[in-house]
Amino acid sequence: MAYLSMGEAHRRITDYLSRFSDAVSSQDAAVLSPLLAVSSNSASLQSLADALNVFQDSNRLVGQLERSSQLAEIVSPLLRCIQSYRLGRFADAYVVLEKAANAFLQEFRNWETPWAMEALYTLALEIRLLAEKADRELASSGKNPEKLQGAGSFLMRVFGALAGKGPKRAGALYVACQLFKVYFKLGTVHLCRSVIRSIETARIFDFEEFPVKDKVTYMYYTGRLEVYNENFLVADQKLTYALMHCSPRKEANKRMILKYLIPVKLSIGILPKQWLIEKYNLIEYGEVVNAIKKGDLRLLRQALREHEDRFLRSGVYLVLEKLELLVYQRLIKKIYVLQKQKDPSKAHQVKLEIIVKALKWLELDMDIDEVECIVAILIYKNLIKGYIAHKSKVVVLSKQDPFPKLNGKPIGS
Amino acid sequence: MATETKPVAAEDPKVDLFEDDDEFEEFEFGEEWDDKEEGKETVQQWEDDWDDDDVNDDFSVQLKKELESSSEKS
Numbered sequence: 001m002a003y004l005s006m007g008e009a010h011r012r013i014t015d016y017l018s019r020f021s022d023a024v025s026s027q028d029a030a031v032l033s034p035l036l037a038v039s040s041n042s043a044s045l046q047s048l049a050d051a052l053n054v055f056q057d058s059n060r061l062v063g064q065l066e067r068s069s070q071l072a073e074i075v076s077p078l079l080r081c082i083q084s085y086r087l088g089r090f091a092d093a094y095v096v097l098e099k100a101a102n103a104f105l106q107e108f109r110n111w112e113t114p115w116a117m118e119a120l121y122t123l124a125l126e127i128r129l130l131a132e133k134a135d136r137e138l139a140s141s142g143k144n145p146e147k148l149q150g151a152g153s154f155l156m157r158v159f160g161a162l163a164g165k166g167p168k169r170a171g172a173l174y175v176a177c178q179l180f181k182v183y184f185k186l187g188t189v190h191l192c193r194s195v196i197r198s199i200e201t202a203r204i205f206d207f208e209e210f211p212v213k214d215k216v217t218y219m220y221y222t223g224r225l226e227v228y229n230e231n232f233l234v235a236d237q238k239l240t241y242a243l244m245h246c247s248p249r250k251e252a253n254k255r256m257i258l259k260y261l262i263p264v265k266l267s268i269g270i271l272p273k274q275w276l277i278e279k280y281n282l283i284e285y286g287e288v289v290n291a292i293k294k295g296d297l298r299l300l301r302q303a304l305r306e307h308e309d310r311f312l313r314s315g316v317y318l319v320l321e322k323l324e325l326l327v328y329q330r331l332i333k334k335i336y337v338l339q340k341q342k343d344p345s346k347a348h349q350v351k352l353e354i355i356v357k358a359l360k361w362l363e364l365d366m367d368i369d370e371v372e373c374i375v376a377i378l379i380y381k382n383l384i385k386g387y388i389a390h391k392s393k394v395v396v397l398s399k400q401d402p403f404p405k406l407n408g409k410p411i412g413s
Numbered sequence: 414m415a416t417e418t419k420p421v422a423a424e425d426p427k428v429d430l431f432e433d434d435d436e437f438e439e440f441e442f443g444e445e446w447d448d449k450e451e452g453k454e455t456v457q458q459w460e461d462d463w464d465d466d467d468v469n470d471d472f473s474v475q476l477k478k479e480l481e482s483s484s485e486k487s
Binding site for chain 1 (some may be wrong): 424432433434435437438439440442443444445446456457458460461463464466468470472473475476477479480
């Protein structure tokens, strides 16, 4: 570090303090927010951190602030946070940031207007990001990583301060999304439920009035939850909303939405176009789509095996596994169409033996009883209309619409 | 995640709690965009009429051969 005189250090700290106090008294969130953005690596915060290392007694300067008692509770831990952060001591930095953030939240509650919303957003984001860094640091030194959980509790208090009636409610969705990110990371997604209830059941605020970026993020996370709950129709609706309204500049986010939306669409019988898979580099779905189109069970199983890790990690494996029934339907339909070409009068009778042969060709070794069982399931799930003549081992297909399409409904509904 | 050196403690569930591979990127504060533009593209992203009676693709042709040869045998 270049030499920094005591006088210069003193100047930098008082400069920061007066900017902070001016921003509060003039209620200027655009000035206040960057002063709170600890992890932003802005040049001015970095040079402030250097100054804090030189000038140890910054609390004395904080004491000289106007309205010092209220602001000191925020600024004094905040300065320590900025200093620790720059030194790479993230767990220490987190502890004091939480203090500063709590003091800020207390002030925020007392302000009648939501003028400081952007500053509160900044703190909410910083709390989460710093908690993640702190936990990584704690875990790597064998300590218990619990800061992100703490961040969750803090964000819940922020959410509580916003979610009620009044103009501050517009900020509730941003904080809800930060909470979702915490819960998804911690694997405690069941905690999302109370947040969702508070957002969706309130009659006092129209969802459409929230900022679009928060609506998109919210729909992405709640859509993912619906995928896990296998509510494919709601998942489709939410993820489609997220995709349609997502910023065109955020390709990575669009890709993430599609990662969940594609399996949802597949499970209601709608396929993504090839260009979509290619544009967003989601080739793991390419083979799955081909398998469905062809009726190629072997290809489906291969694709699931090949990308098993990826599908398991994102939690869509079970959704994709259920596509087997759709592929069986397609295969039997192909057999039916081929029979019809040869002899239309007998086409609606498909011997189970023939299906066994087709599967054997695909290297799937199933006996006639197993195939009969599969066909029974297909009939039960309304993927085939007809009945099984058990004695003669034949599927007798309905003459009308023997292979009903899903038409945007989930299998078996 | 792979570059991180975590203590070896596979049985501790907290260790793998650090990940959600699909964490949504933050939008910039105050970022606004025209979200009507996208509508057109969206319609052309999906197809629901793929389940046709076409059996001229390679897979179907192969399947046909296979079924015919096996019906001769039986």
